[in-house]
Amino acid sequence: MTESQIPGTVHVVEDDPVLADALCLLLMSRGLSAVAFPSGEAFLAAVDADWPAGPACVLMDVRMKELSGIEAFDRLRARKPSLPAPVIFLTGHGDITMAVDAVKNGAFDFFEKPFNDNRLVDRVMQAMAESRSRLEHDDSSGRIRNRLDRLTAREKDVMELILKGRLNKIIADELGISMRTVEVHRSNVFSKMGVRSAVELARLLENLDD
Structure with missing residues (x-):
């Protein structure tokens, strides 16, 4: 199975289990694979342990207990600077400034709650396309380096x-x-x-x- 044939995976990082389940159901109803993480720590542990093949994106709440979405994003960039998974933040009204700053620092986008389901899924699809493009570039670069070797x-x-x-x-x-x-x-x-x-x-x- 080639990269373009591997279903995309959306990593939902949300400490509200009701919202996390709703997001996963929404994404799966549009043909995407979705996996939920109850905290930024759990997500980062999964990234360190085994990142799946194929295109992916991260849907992350800004405000979470213990480790905020912004802090998790900063740690993700430090640990995996070349990770081909665009990050989309979900934010409340009071967190918009932080989300905007995160976009300036490399996040893909942010959505203010409550959000429009169709617009969110459309943006997730665009993030998945960006992820696939990054993977293809990485694959091409790898082949070139193999030739150089x-x-x-x-x-x-x-x-x-x-x-x-x-x-x-x-x-x-x-x-x-x-x-x-x-x-x-x-x-x-x-x-x-x-x-x-x-x-x-x-x-x-x-x-x-x-």
Whole structure:
């Protein structure tokens, strides 16, 4: 099963069991998988233990006992800065300022209670699409890094100079090797990286910085 075929999972972090159950039922009625956590601590423990494969997002209440949603979000970012799961906050009127600040710091969105069910689900779907996009980018970056790992040290030296626009003769002079050896290394670099030109190579490696 590919990433695009794995059903999305919404992690509902809500200490009100009635609201948590209602949210899970709402999300499941729209074809999403939903799992509830009664506290920020329980959610973070699950993140540390075993994060599921596939797209996901987090629906988190701002105001919870012991550990607030904002504190849980801050700890989540510190522990899993590359976690591909957008966070949507649920907030009361008095917590809007905190929720806005959280969005500025990387949260996906926030909804003030009481919220419109359809609008919330639509936004969750958008968050899931964003999660899938992040996963695809991570997967692409992983494949590129695997290709880079196949290069020898000398091939990496040659590749670096190719990316700087050096001609074969200049590369040979700088590395103290023959032009024929440069040509062999250049061919190996293109073959292992799955490209046909220096331009394609540069474009491929740009994906690691996006």
